[in-house]
Amino acid sequence: MNYLETQLNKKQKQIQEYESMNGNLIKMFExxxxxxxxxxxxxxxxxxxxxxxxxxxxxRDxxxxxxxxIADEKQCKIKDVFEEIGYSMKD
Incomplete structure (x- = not known):
């Protein structure tokens, strides 16, 4: 086999694997x-x-x-406002 045939066979195997994976995912979803x-x-x-x-x-926005x-009115950081009401900035 030459290089192109080898590459073609690899790609065909990959396609078969992907089709099999797709079928398995469909069954799992069902x-x-x-x-x-x-x-x-x-x-x-x-x-x-x-x-x-x-x-x-x-x-959220x-x-x-x-x-x-509120922070602008109080002239503080928004982080301070969140801490005051009991929320972290990650929430």
């Missing part, structure tokens, strides 16, 4: 969906997750803006 009694498709699940993540980020307004 099994978990049955266990969780979830009828949603992966696309719907991910779009719901993204929607909820966007909403969370918007609420609004909270940070409010905390910044």
């Amino acid at each position: 099994q978990l969906s049955k266990e969780k009694k979830n009828d949603e498709t992966p696309k719907k699940i991910s779009s719901t997750y993204i929607k909820e993540l966007k909403e969370y980020n918007e609420l 609004a909270g940070l803006r409010l905390a910044q307004i």
